[in-house]
Amino acid sequence: MNILLLGKNGQLGWELQRALAPLGEVVALDQDRADFAQPETLVPLLDQLQPGLIVNAAAHTAVDKAESEPELSQRINADAVAELARWAAQHRVWLIHYSTDYVFDGSAAGWYSEEDASNPLSVYGRTKLAGEQALAASGCHHLTLRTSWVYASRGKNFARTMLQLAASRESLSVVADQWGAPTSAELLADVTALCLYRLRQEGEGAGHLSGLYHLVAAGETNWCDYARFVLQQAQQRGTQLKVGPEQVKAISTAEYPTPAQRPLNSRLATDKLRQAFGLTLPDWRYHAARQIDELLGS
Numbered sequence: 001m002n003i004l005l006l007g008k009n010g011q012l013g014w015e016l017q018r019a020l021a022p023l024g025e026v027v028a029l030d031q032d033r034a035d036f037a038q039p040e041t042l043v044p045l046l047d048q049l050q051p052g053l054i055v056n057a058a059a060h061t062a063v064d065k066a067e068s069e070p071e072l073s074q075r076i077n078a079d080a081v082a083e084l085a086r087w088a089a090q091h092r093v094w095l096i097h098y099s100t101d102y103v104f105d106g107s108a109a110g111w112y113s114e115e116d117a118s119n120p121l122s123v124y125g126r127t128k129l130a131g132e133q134a135l136a137a138s139g140c141h142h143l144t145l146r147t148s149w150v151y152a153s154r155g156k157n158f159a160r161t162m163l164q165l166a167a168s169r170e171s172l173s174v175v176a177d178q179w180g181a182p183t184s185a186e187l188l189a190d191v192t193a194l195c196l197y198r199l200r201q202e203g204e205g206a207g208h209l210s211g212l213y214h215l216v217a218a219g220e221t222n223w224c225d226y227a228r229f230v231l232q233q234a235q236q237r238g239t240q241l242k243v244g245p246e247q248v249k250a251i252s253t254a255e256y257p258t259p260a261q262r263p264l265n266s267r268l269a270t271d272k273l274r275q276a277f278g279l280t281l282p283d284w285r286y287h288a289a290r291q292i293d294e295l296l297g298s
């Protein structure tokens with residue numbers, strides 16, 4: 001199958017390049033070839049490439065920056081997705097897309113299901129929700145996979161930042177009242193490939209699987225405990241730190257103001273995906289510990 005992967009150099013796009021390879025020929029593009037800031041250019045590109053499947057890992061993910069560039073965010077996260085979806089519907093091609101826990105306001109007490117009402121607090125959340133809605137309205141067969149707190153070993157990431165700060169600073173304060181599950185791009189890419197394999201096995205009858213799913217690692221934590229976990233893992237591997245896990249100070253979101261407001265509760269229930277695709281999602285610590293091995297080269 002001819003698979004078109006968009007956003008190939010992002011955290012998830014990079015892992016998808018690897019994970020999709022056994023499923024067919026992957027044409028992977030970056031924003032130089034497929035610019036989501038110019039949504040009107042996407043349909044001519046799709047006409048030219050004629051993909052048999054589209055996987056979209058491109059997004060405007062700079063959550064704080066989006067507050068000051070809402071139009072760009074809207075074009076990339078919503079209008080461009082609408083164009084992809086329109087083409088996919090016309091050509092009866094599956095479109096795989098990713099969304100975010102930031103579509104919720106975080107005021108619920110437990111885990112959010114796919115049916116729970118969305119109410120984004122930020123430009124990023126609003127434009128990602130608009131992208132989801134355009135996709136659903138297009139009528140194309142799709143998987144919209146909502147995830148949270150995505151990290152990868154490549155590039156900038158939370159674990160690397162915590163390790164650097166704990167090695168160089170005298171103190172470290174991290175927000176402890178935002179709850180969710182750190183989810184590795186590796187897990188997201190692997191699960192995507194398994195879902196696609198299932199769609200392929202079901203062939204023409206796979207339409208019943210089309211829809212919105214939550215896809216995050218199992219378990220829950222907050223950013224402060226996640227930071228402590230990272231430092232603990234590093235110490236166990238012999239890394240010397242100025243700030244140890246027990247010295248990380250827990251602070252509230254109110255003490256760490258950012259341009260974009262984040263939900264305090266980002267817990268996403270994954271029952272729908274696990275049941276529909278027969279998958280087990282590992283606890284968040286599994287991939288988080290592997291990442292420390294990769295970062296420390298152990």
Ligand SMILES: NC(=O)c1ccc[n+]([C@@H]2O[C@H](COP(=O)([O-])OP(=O)(O)OC[C@H]3O[C@@H](n4cnc5c(N)ncnc54)[C@H](OP(=O)(O)O)[C@@H]3O)[C@@H](O)[C@H]2O)c1
Pocket residue numbers: 007008009010011012013030031034035036037038057058059060061062076097098099100101128146147148149150151185
């Ligand atoms: N990161 C998170 O914590 C998080 C949480 C929940 C959901 N998600 C969702 O998960 C998906 C993958 O996120 P990620 O963490 O892999 O994001 P990422 O690392 O920021 O990657 C985003 C990708 O989008 C590309 N992009 C940006 N502007 C573009 C444009 N104008 N045209 C085409 N491509 C453009 C980037 O290209 P360049 O590399 O060239 O900039 C990059 O390849 C997204 O849908 C995101 O909304 C992410």
